[in-house]
Amino acid sequence: MMKNNKELYDQLRTTLKQWVDLPDAQWNELAAIFHPKTVAKDDYLLHTGDEVYELYYVGEGLLRIYYLNERGKESNKAFPAQGGFAGPLATALLKMPSRYGIQALEDSVLLTTQYDDYFNLLDQHPLFDRLGRKILEWLLGRRELREQSLLQQSAKERYLDFIERYSSLLNRIPQYHIASYLGITDVSLSRLRSELSSDGY
Amino acid sequence: MMKNNKELYDQLRTTLKQWVDLPDAQWNELAAIFHPKTVAKDDYLLHTGDEVYELYYVGEGLLRIYYLNERGKESNKAFPAQGGFAGPLATALLKMPSRYGIQALEDSVLLTTQYDDYFNLLDQHPLFDRLGRKILEWLLGRRELREQSLLQQSAKERYLDFIERYSSLLNRIPQYHIASYLGITDVSLSRLRSELSSDGY
DNA sequence: GCCATTTCTTAACAATTGTTAATGCAAGAG
DNA sequence: CTCTTGCATTAACAATTGTTAAGAAATGGC
Numbered sequence: 001m002m003k004n005n006k007e008l009y010d011q012l013r014t015t016l017k018q019w020v021d022l023p024d025a026q027w028n029e030l031a032a033i034f035h036p037k038t039v040a041k042d043d044y045l046l047h048t049g050d051e052v053y054e055l056y057y058v059g060e061g062l063l064r065i066y067y068l069n070e071r072g073k074e075s076n077k078a079f080p081a082q083g084g085f086a087g088p089l090a091t092a093l094l095k096m097p098s099r100y101g102i103q104a105l106e107d108s109v110l111l112t113t114q115y116d117d118y119f120n121l122l123d124q125h126p127l128f129d130r131l132g133r134k135i136l137e138w139l140l141g142r143r144e145l146r147e148q149s150l151l152q153q154s155a156k157e158r159y160l161d162f163i164e165r166y167s168s169l170l171n172r173i174p175q176y177h178i179a180s181y182l183g184i185t186d187v188s189l190s191r192l193r194s195e196l197s198s199d200g201y
Numbered sequence: 202m203m204k205n206n207k208e209l210y211d212q213l214r215t216t217l218k219q220w221v222d223l224p225d226a227q228w229n230e231l232a233a234i235f236h237p238k239t240v241a242k243d244d245y246l247l248h249t250g251d252e253v254y255e256l257y258y259v260g261e262g263l264l265r266i267y268y269l270n271e272r273g274k275e276s277n278k279a280f281p282a283q284g285g286f287a288g289p290l291a292t293a294l295l296k297m298p299s300r301y302g303i304q305a306l307e308d309s310v311l312l313t314t315q316y317d318d319y320f321n322l323l324d325q326h327p328l329f330d331r332l333g334r335k336i337l338e339w340l341l342g343r344r345e346l347r348e349q350s351l352l353q354q355s356a357k358e359r360y361l362d363f364i365e366r367y368s369s370l371l372n373r374i375p376q377y378h379i380a381s382y383l384g385i386t387d388v389s390l391s392r393l394r395s396e397l398s399s400d401g402y
Numbered sequence: 403g404c405c406a407t408t409t410c411t412t413a414a415c416a417a418t419t420g421t422t423a424a425t426g427c428a429a430g431a432g
Numbered sequence: 433c434t435c436t437t438g439c440a441t442t443a444a445c446a447a448t449t450g451t452t453a454a455g456a457a458a459t460g461g462c
Binding site for chain 2: 067069073075077089090091093094099122126129130132133136137139140141143144146147148150151152153183
């Protein structure tokens with residue numbers, strides 16, 4: 001069910017509207033730096049350690065963003081699906097090797113832009129700074145919810161929250177990736193699930 | 202060693218310069234909405250559940266920002282000291298009861314502004330949107346580092362990192378507050394410390 | 403200096419999560 | 433269809449962290 005390009009760009013505009021309703025002139029400027037891209041299931045858009053050049057908008061499909069530590073342990077940071085973004089902004093700004101990677105969990109249709117184009121855009125009109133600020137405010141709120149969850153909730157509580165919050169993604173993401181998002185091993189998650197099911201969930 | 206007001210505002214301007222170097226006109230606009238405030242050790246600037254009205258800049262002293270969950274467990278989110286900010290931006294935007302609280306760990310000298318004034322300021326000049334965006338980018342980077350740390354590091358590693366990163370604050374923050382920042386109990390931290398010291402740290 | 407209070411440590415035991423390994427199950431390739 | 437491969441489950445055991453309680457050490461008020 002591949003979207004055509006017009007639908008794709010319309011969808012991006014709708015997504016951005018939740019923060020700033022860009023007038024046609026600015027919208028056209030913004031749309032001009034985004035280009036359609038498709039990616040196949042399991043392909044990588046970014047490896048940890050690479051320099052970051054691109055930002056992605058998910059029109060259709062599902063990605064995962066993950067951290068990798070020195071011991072080679074991966075932890076999933078987020079699962080951007082339709083309407084979501086993926087692009088290590090903080091790292092791109094620093095022009096440093098990325099602390100995270102991005103992989104497609106499904107065949108996906110994206111809109112992508114070069115970070116250099118994005119940074120240039122910010123200088124073209126103050127509305128882009130405003131849009132950027134609003135998106136960042138939103139992102140920050142999400143990161144803080146996650147931080148609180150990791151600090152204060154047990155693995156079981158985090159899993160139950162995940163089920164509730166991301167019910168639509170539940171059967172699209174392998175268990176071991178969910179476990180890694182929750183900060184536990186796949187074996188522990190399986191044990192939690194069996195405890196929950198014997199408790200009547 | 203109480204700073205006088207001029208030093209206090211100069212310090213704020215210096216702090217902001219790391220993101221945007223405001224011309225005098227915009228700096229004066231910004232300075233006008235900030236007011237000096239002192240707070241005594243142990244006093245609360247914000248309780249969880251209160252609505253958020255104010256943003257704080259720390260001129261001198263030390264604060265802690267903490268989350269509180271339904272079971273009454275507190276977890277420290279950050280320890281803003283000289284040059285730092287405290288103010289639940291994400292919550293202020295939502296006009297919802299704050300998920301976190303702010304308490305002074307030392308007698309502190311602050312500059313504070315009403316969020317309404319801050320939001321108005323953003324409409325006065327595009328530079329403020331830019332400043333806001335840059336601060337948020339920086340904050341987001343820090344939150345992501347913390348998220349990765351909570352997902353991938355053991356309590357012992359997190360503690361060693363904390364010692365390294367915040368060595369200057371180490372003897373100003375009680376152990377149990379550090380433990381709560383690390384996501385463990387004070388008893389566990391004490392145990393870690395004794396293990397480390399018998400390992401020669 | 404002395405007392406009360408707070409903070410930190412220690413110890414025993416419980417609960418949670420990790421590790422390893424074996425097995426079952428399901429989906430995709432040929 | 434069969435085989436391979438990847439994913440999920442289960443079990444036994446280890447390591448980490450939590451809980452509770454008692455006492456030691458440090459701090460602040462008087």
